[in-house]
Amino acid sequence: MDNPPFDAKELTVGQLAARSGVAITALHFYERKGLIHSRRTSGNQRRYQRDTLRRVSFIRVAQRVGIPLRMVAEALDTLPEGRTPTRDDWAELSAQWRDELDLRIDQMTRLRDRLSDCIGCGCLSLDRCLLRNRDDRLGEIGPGPRHLLTRRLAAESRANPPGRLDDDE
Amino acid sequence: MDNPPFDAKELTVGQLAARSGVAITALHFYERKGLIHSRRTSGNQRRYQRDTLRRVSFIRVAQRVGIPLRMVAEALDTLPEGRTPTRDDWAELSAQWRDELDLRIDQMTRLRDRLSDCIGCGCLSLDRCLLRNRDDRLGEIGPGPRHLLTRRLAAESRANPPGRLDDDE
DNA sequence: CCTTGACCTCTACTATAGTCGAGGTTCAAT
DNA sequence: ATTGAACCTCGACTATAGTAGAGGTCAAGG
Numbered sequence A, B: 001m002d003n004p005p006f007d008a009k010e011l012t013v014g015q016l017a018a019r020s021g022v023a024i025t026a027l028h029f030y031e032r033k034g035l036i037h038s039r040r041t042s043g044n045q046r047r048y049q050r051d052t053l054r055r056v057s058f059i060r061v062a063q064r065v066g067i068p069l070r071m072v073a074e075a076l077d078t079l080p081e082g083r084t085p086t087r088d089d090w091a092e093l094s095a096q097w098r099d100e101l102d103l104r105i106d107q108m109t110r111l112r113d114r115l116s117d118c119i120g121c122g123c124l125s126l127d128r129c130l131l132r133n134r135d136d137r138l139g140e141i142g143p144g145p146r147h148l149l150t151r152r153l154a155a156e157s158r159a160n161p162p163g164r165l166d167d168d169e
Numbered sequence C: 001c002c003t004t005g006a007c008c009t010c011t012a013c014t015a016t017a018g019t020c021g022a023g024g025t026t027c028a029a030t
Numbered sequence D: 001a002t003t004g005a006a007c008c009t010c011g012a013c014t015a016t017a018g019t020a021g022a023g024g025t026c027a028a029g030g
Helices: A013-020 A024-032 A052-064 A069-077 A087-121 A126-131 A146-159 B013-020 B024-032 B052-064 B069-077 B087-121 B126-131 B146-159
Strands: none
Touching (some): A013 A024, A013 A052, A024 A052, A052 B087, A069 A087, A087 B052, B024 B052, B069 B087
16 A cells, blocks of 8 residues: 555645745756655656655755755655655654754854854964864764865865964064 | 055965965955955956955855855955955954855755654655745755745745645645 | 976856746646 | 737846855965
C-alpha cells in the first residue's frame, strides 16, 4: 500500500505554492535540484505527496539561517527515500539542523564578543583582532557565493604561511 | 597637510591584498562598488591610504556574518569621506555593526528555540510553527539573492491574506 | 636595451537562487 | 464541446560576489 492506488490527496504545484508560500518557479527549481520530488499525471503534471509541504518548510527555514540549498539537499537525502518520513525521521533531521544553528549562533556570538573587546579596549585593530583569528570561521556555512569564498580563503591560508600578517599604522 | 605631499607609506594593490588576505581581483571589485578608494600614480596604478586595510577588514568581517556588500558600503559611507577616520569613527561604526550582530543572534536564537519546541512537543508542524511566524524574519539580511527573496516574500504576503495558511495531513 | 614582475582594463565566466516570458498542453466546469 | 485557468518546458535574464584570462603598460635591474 504505497505505490499504485495511494494518491489520497496529492497536491498540485499551485496548491503547494499557495500553502508553502513559495513561488511555483521556485518549486520547479527545488525539484530540478532534487530537493523535492513529484509524481507525474498522465498529462505530465506534477503531483506532490502531502509531506512535501514539510520538505518545503524545512527548506525555507534552513534558508532563513543561510544554509545553502546544496546542504539542505544533503540533509533531506538522509530521509528515507522510499516511505513517507515519520515524525521521528523529521525530529532527527530537525535536531541535527538545530545543532547546526547552535553552532552558528555560537560562532556569531564569539565574533561579536571579540568585536566588543576591540571597541572597548580602543586598540581599534579590527584586522588584528578579527582577521588574525580566521580559524574559527563562520564562512563555511556563510552567505553569498560561499563556495568561491571558502575555496578562495582556503587557498589563501595555504598560500599565506600562518602567523605572517603584519598590521598597519 | 592632507593632500599634495601626504603619501607617507601608501600601499599598492598587491600589498593590500597580501596584508588583508583578500584577492586583488576582489579589491578591484570592492573599489568598483565604492567600498574602498584609491589614488592613482602618474602611471595609473592604485595607491591606497593605509587605513584602507581597516576598511577591508571591516568588509570581510561583515561578510562573515552575511551582511551584503551593498549594506557594508552604506555603513562605510557614514565614515568621514574627507579625512582619515579616527578611532572614534571606527568605534562608532563597529558599535552599530555589533548591534546588527546582536539582532541577528537574537533572531537566530528565537528560531532555534521554536524549532526545539517543535521537536519536543511532537507537533511536527515545522510549517505551522515556523512558517506561520514569518513576521520576525531573518531574511532582510539573510543570505543568497536576498533581494529577490524578500521582494518575493513581500509580494506573496500581500497576495496571501494573512491567517490563511492551512496545514497538511 | 630589454626582460621580468607587478600593474592596468575589459570581457567573459562561475556559482547560487531564483524569475520571466514564450509557446504549447491539460484539466475541470459549464 | 468548448473555454479559461492552471500547468508544462525551455531559454534567457536578474542580482550577488567574485574569478580568469587576454592584451597592454610601467618601472627597475642586469
